Amino acid sequence: MKTLKLYLRLTLSFLAIASAQADSDSEIRIGSKKFTESVILSEVITQHLQNKGLTAAHKDQLGGTRLLWKALLQGELDIYPDYTGTIIYEILQGEGISSDADIKAALARQGVSMTDPLGFNNTYALGVTPSTARKFSLENISDLRQHPGLRFGFTNEFMDREDGWPSLRDHYQLPQTTVRGLDHDLAYKGLEAGSIDLIDLYSTDAEIAYYQLNVLEDDASYFPDYRAVILYRTDLIDRDPKIQSYLTQLGGIISETEMIKMNSDVKLDGRSEAEVAQSFLKVKFNTLSKIEVSTRLDRLISTTSEHLFLVCLSLGAAILVAIPLGIWGARNSTLGQVILSSVGIIQTIPSLALLVFMIPLLGIGGPPALVALFLYSLLPIVRNTLSGLTGLPIDVQESAHALGLPASARLRLIELPLAARSILAGIKTSAVINVGTATLGALIGAGGYGQPILTGIRLDDTSLILEGAIPAAVLALLVQWSFDFVERTLLSPGLQIKQESNS
């Protein structure tokens, strides 16, 4: 009974910590997609609002359009920048909208407002290296029809957007079949290395000039305008009516040249988005926003604490749930099969998909990542608890019965201690997997070691990637070692002697 109470209390406190994390305060949350321009724009918006004395926080590089749009509708985010073409073809797809007024009306029906364009147009374009352009004499997109063998590499979002590859292909009657989806920041590398011949570009990408790429002319006027705008929840005005005017101040102030320059400052010169945004705002508004310059150590401390938070909480909850499930399953083989296959099915859902499934339920940030990690941690623990208990030698099980111990005492005194090695091994497996999977949490704003990895990939900065990858590997090793230690101290010497003489 005492154990049960302690167990319940532990479970409750885990839930309490998790939900405290979910509690939102009154800060204004600005999101950005996981490409540099979006991060810079959101940084500009965030600093601008902060300069006006508001509490604003930038949830950076969260993912793609759908994820941010969902988060905005859910109220997980209050503001994020997007592009008119994307809004028409991706968010409001199929509604047959063309004018800004139509967009505004359609968005308003969902409780979202849109500012006037920020100034520049960042359209999609297709780019090739100068040598490819010369070799196949490519100038226009329609020239591609003559060269079906060209290998295309497109961002995953472009691959299945309504304004993306499928309708571009139809529009231009393009014959190419070798089309791969890949990360935009890696696409430039692939192009340079010659493993692909053509990629999609954002016309304000700094790399276009850097790699001296040839941009193919959209001669059949396929691509729409992608003018940058700010989307915000209309109810934001209820919180502070002035926010609308602050956001309006940003209308029309960023020219295409300025945007390319800012992208280049970050991606090619290695300045931080915050610095670049600060310089921009200083020029435009003569304000000096306060930005935190974080050292590598600061970042390491904060990513470590975020990562540990994710791992410890999700693993702790998984242990508390999975061991009883395993015990329950061991008592009844039919039930055991049902439990094992249910947690097994969860395991087959790709981790990224599981994270995204969680967003409608739990928003972005810590909670969805915690729940996803928790679900992933169940299988190894359940399976090992179940097999540890059902695999006990018959003579031991018989003598536990024959002594006259009731079921609860058998479990506590005999069965669990004997299955401890197997259960611990399950927890260890879960923990190591958890440390690795938690890096994906950064994709939905949960932070952790995935954050520098994600930023590093985006900025093509190996040292930043290592800043996340090395601690993650070290943490996995530490987890492994600490479980070996726990095993040595917790496991009865009687079982360890047996192990040694067997080996």
Add this chain to the structure above:
Amino acid sequence: MIQLRDISKSFNGNEVIHDLSLEIPQGKTVVLIGPSGCGKSTLLRLMVGLLWPEKGNISLFQENLSKDNVEKLRQQVGFVLQDGGLFPHMTAVQNMRLMADYLDHDPQKTEQRIAELCELTHISADMLKRYPSELSGGQVQRVALMRALMLDPQILFLDEPLGALDPLNRVSLQEEMKTIFSQLGKTVVLVTHDMGEAASLADLIVIMKDGYLLQYDTLSKLSSQPADPFVTEFINAQRKPWQRLEDQIK
């Protein structure tokens, strides 16, 4: 002391005990013997409720064995398995005192009882600090016997307690057990397939074959008045080699 009335038991539709009745008197050592698969171990497990019969009933101490009282009744009997069945994560002494501690017995009395049992089985208190994996086969069986005797049960069940031992250990532990049983005066039910063991330990012998009880009697009656040709066959087959040699010379 122990009564079985019209017991039948099946595994997966195969009946392995057929309508068997048996009464075991207080203070006697009764050996269940027969060839492999005759149902002797099954019968023993039925007596402590490790298995349940489809038909018939079993009583211990004049009380009908049921799922409601099985735990209480088991605490009044001792059980020793072929491999000892010691819990590998506990030392020998922890194994012994597990039930006493679980039932909140006076620790001082428990210590005293352990000392008595050490004397009875010739095991040193030092030896008891070891884990089962550090003990020899004979020591494991002694500890298992001590664990079974810990709560001073009225009945002792043993399932081939010497089966896993080498011949030398077997003989010496058999002699010891004989002394112990006679000293304690408990009701003992022992399963074996070794006629020599039965002859040495038993007051009464139950000969079983294919789930039937063929004869239940003293050794001399089994020999002089066999109820079935198989009884004679079984006794003779198990005679010591030198006895068979003697027969041939005659």
